[in-house]
Amino acid sequence: MYDSASLVSGIRKGDPRSIARSITLVEREDPARLAVLKAINADIGHAHIVGITGPPGSGKSTLTDKLLKELRSRGRRVAVAAIDPSSPFTGGAILGDRIRMQRHADDDGVFIRSLATRGHLGGLSRATTETVRIFDAAGFDDIIIETVGVGQSEVDIVRLADTVVLVSVPGLGDDIQAIKAGVMEIGDVFCVNKADRDGSERVIREIRAMLEAAVMNGAATRFSALYQALDQLKAVDRTEGQSSPRASSSGLFDQGAAHHIARQPPGHDALEIPAVIPTTAETGDGVSRLVDEIKAHEAALVATGFLRLRRHENLSWELGNALADRVLRRLEGEDRKIELADLASAVLDKRKDFYEALGILEGSLAG
């Protein structure tokens, strides 16, 4: 009953078992997944892909639970991929994110899948990208990815999500330094959770200051270019005395623009940084505003054409990465190890020069 044709038609109908079984094929890197992914290729690209990242214990799972609630109340179907680490010693894992979201288990507009990293570094599991594609083809409107949450090494999520929410919390002490180092490269939307705790206002101020400094120094951020493009759109709008159809239909100018804090330091052009939103995931306070901000970001991506641009960049990266993966795997075979050893001897004995040996290896990998 689980041939690829029935899995594909199941996915298209949103059948939970077909979705779940297909994700398992992806996780096992089963060759059978290829036919499924090929067949659903035409169905994907409609969902808004949202990454939730931040240190362990910052409340990502609790926040995701509340995001689910808010998005469901707005009539959206939502899928979650929640990633937790595998033990490097036993390969086992306790995937605990679901506990906080389990109240949604009865809601057929919600699908939650826990994924173990299985040795993959970078904050996601190897299967995450293809899991997202399956969710997308199944017609979910929003797809939330909760990363492992190990700070600076969380690089994968920016290659997968349209909108990355960076969750910070008060009371992390030195850890905030780790977040600071990568903060402007990673986040599109900034959230300070556990706003019920002492020190949250200070964290909000610190993050704002970091974002402002990043913009003034011209550092690489995920938002600067987007905001410039938005400003240009708005300028066109003003001169033409009407809203551009894409921007107005997305509600961009009703809500999106209001969420950016514009400040004008003396001698500088207007400085725009994302709003930093306090939330208390435990109670749900601030979550509705966070969803507004996430959706305003999506609207901005759509209006400026950045959505396609970003997905295009991500796919280029993924293609390159997948190729590198394949090459690495081909180096693992026993025959290849012998060939490598032989070529190394040849270089060592000066029968061949290094690049000659490399060329031979390249040739036989391609063959």
Added chain:
Amino acid sequence: MERKIRVLVAKPGLDGHDRGAKVIARALRDAGMEVIYTGLRQTPEQVVNAAIQEDVDVIAMSILSGAHNHLFPRVMDLLKEKKIDDVLVVGGGVIPDDDIPGLKAAGIAEVFTPGTPTTTTIEFIRNNLKRKV
């Protein structure tokens, strides 16, 4: 192809005793399995839906409250309703010996009571999976 045994550790009913479930969850993780824990106070429907979404090989339920004769068979009924026949279901907790044959007749593959070494459970799971590894 990497193949991991995935297990849903579930606490159906209003029973708040979670030590045993956590002991089992850790033991299975240490045996190399991927364990999804549902947390407390689950309805049978929630257990079955989570098992489907997580595509687990095993559902492992823990009950110490005495409600096992009602909750375990209810989960089996739901699985049958949804035509799921390839998931191994085991149970454990404070369960009188007299109740065990009835639970097995309902489809619970094995019941592990206090004092059972976790290695016994691990071995049982490995040897009785319904989906090929």
